[in-house]
Amino acid sequence: MIKNSVKNYVLPFSICLTIALALYPNSSLNAEMYSTDGLDLNYNIKSDLAMVGDNDNSISTTFTPHLGKSFEGFKEALAFKESRGDYFTVNTLGYLGKYQFGAETLKLLGIYNTNQFLNNPELQEKAFIANASRNKWVLRKDIKRFDGKYIGGVLITESGILAAAHLAGPGTVKKFLRSYGDYNFSDAYGSTVKHYMKKFSGYDTSIIKPNKKAKAVI
Known part of the structure; x- marks a missing residue:
């Protein structure tokens, strides 16, 4: 009841x-x-449950939530330092986008319309690769000479050199390396070549090929 x-x-x-x-x-x-x-x-979700391939029967075995020391890790770590990864930002000095490019550097890469650049994430990614390729060509002898050595207590690696060149230009990095750290450029916000050498040390940047005339083309 x-x-x-x-x-x-x-x-x-x-x-x-x-x-x-x-x-x-x-x-x-x-x-x-x-x-x-x-x-x-x-x-945390197990990796075999986190990513599914193109068909339901295909489970990805390469998924990782961490980019680590991969080239993607290098790009994203540098972008976060430059702009917190914001494609559409312009800083107080007029540097543009996710990787904070200056107008003069963009001209070297074949980009003359800064508004178009700022509103085109694909072009920004192409510009980053092209600029790294140009810097790697300029610094190819210095990379061979100094990679694996210590300067001022900092292990010099190819990725650190490329990151510092992105900050200050390849000529400035040459001066830092060849003076064994005595010439340590600092930008308007206080970031130094030595700091970038240390912060971005040990990433895999082998995917970047030296290219004197690299351009950003989409």
């Missing part, structure tokens, strides 16, 4: 609750029911 009475009350209540949630999706009732307050959300 009691069981029947409970059923008679619970079923109508459940129906009314469902209707109320559908009619008032933004109500405080919904907010309370779906609140994450007090829940432990700090967990």
